[in-house]
Amino acid sequence: MQDSTFSTRTRVFLLAPALAVFCAFWLLPLVALLQASAVPNAFTAYREVLTNSRYLHSLLATIALSLAVTAATLVLSTIAGLFLARRELPAKRLLVALLTFPLAFPGVVVGFMVIMLAGRQGLVGAISLRLTGDRWVFAYSLSGLFLGYLYFSIPRVIVTVMAAATKLDASLEEAARSLGASPWRIFIDVVMPALMPALIAAGAVCFATAMGAFGTAFTLATDLDVLPMTIYTEFTLNANLATAAALSIVLGLVTWAVLAVARSLTGATVAATA
Template identity: 80%
Template sequence: MHDITFPLRWRIALIAPALAVFIAFWLLPMVALVQVSADHHFFATYAALLTNARYMKSLAATIMLSAAVTATTLVLSVIAGLLLARREFAGKRTLVALLTFPLAFPGVVVGFMVIMLAGRQGLIGALALKLTGERWVFAYSMAGLFIGYLYFSIPRVIVTVMASATKLDASLEEAARSLGASPWQIMRDVVLPALSPGLIAAGAVCFATAMGAFGTAFTLATDIDVLPMTIYTEFTLNANMVTAAGLSIVLGLVTWAVLACARSATGSAVAATA
């Protein structure tokens, strides 16, 4: 094979479009956000944000909701993804298409679907009214937002699990089975470690998506206090640009920290399984 090297001017020409996009759509907006949030009093502004009980409660609720969605999504997606990757049955392609169909829906549509399911006139409420005499309505709470986030998170992770499952070395499972390992031991000691790099990466993306998701929360925002809604309220209703920008930076830093940890853990997992 021939080693193809590009002259310096060609390297610059090839990287220039990506660099331009990075500067225009990430670097400049972030610099603008930091400038607005600082308001000539950088430390005082962020100290006020981080000591505000309402803002920190909103941040904590957002992190806990995102973590719960991520954990539940990973469990359900591993079960469904392994089944779909390893079993052939009638209607499998149709089922996979239906499971991944929510990828095409924006957050607002997902929110309306949750309302149709668990809203005041929703299906769950109607069934509960017939069975118990009481209408169950939880679409406009954290439970409804959890269902909405779960709905658009599962398809993303299932696709990752299915792709990773097709690359597993079946001989390792056969060897473990021949040594008397139970199905649970094979799953714990062979399958999950092999899937771990993909699961960590998919889980990080799932967490980041849930942290910043706005459309679904906006549609269901009757009794919901998550950070994207807090930022929206400060920006639109209170016209508080400084606080909105500062909270945006805080949200971005938390999400970036999780993604950075995932990249580090993924690298370690890859090294361990090599």
């Protein structure tokens, strides 16, 4: 009886720090958001979010941008990750380090890099002006934001793909090859099904990151019509706390729904990837 009581106290003691962090950084802020969105009543702010064309357009644009970033990231990272995992290159460690280097950059730095590349005085504009006589500037649009999100999303997925690729059973590919399967069929029928749980998990985390990313969008322009910027505008410029809180809850629900679906498809892989 005493051993059981001691064991229970030990588990409670070990869980106490995690529970304190959970309450301080997730539960209490969520309760505060719910309370703020319920002013003056529990439905006014959410009704406005779902009926106001500006808010709906912002939500749909954010979802579309996040889906585009996720799709492009998965394609590029799968190709690069498989290549790096299956090839021994002289400078492989250096190449992997360079590809994963953006993980060290905050969103604000990524935004400035996009401006230096595709801004009014950026490299793309200078080259296009010399070649076509017209300066191409897209850093301050959704295209620039797409580029910035892609830049910091690819490293996360490359690392996941490389880790999953090293665990693939080479004998299955050899068996398919001996049966006359082409490299494309081997990739579709053998490699992709084995990588799919990792890709689903990485894609869900990539989508969630793009949905809530703020620093890059804030650096590029304050009038970008994506949900984090809309929330910022409502809270700081319009002093509309209820609507900002409701928009935050909606953003969270969309993100949580995607993560929940991915978790149901892949088990605990999403949590491990996140």
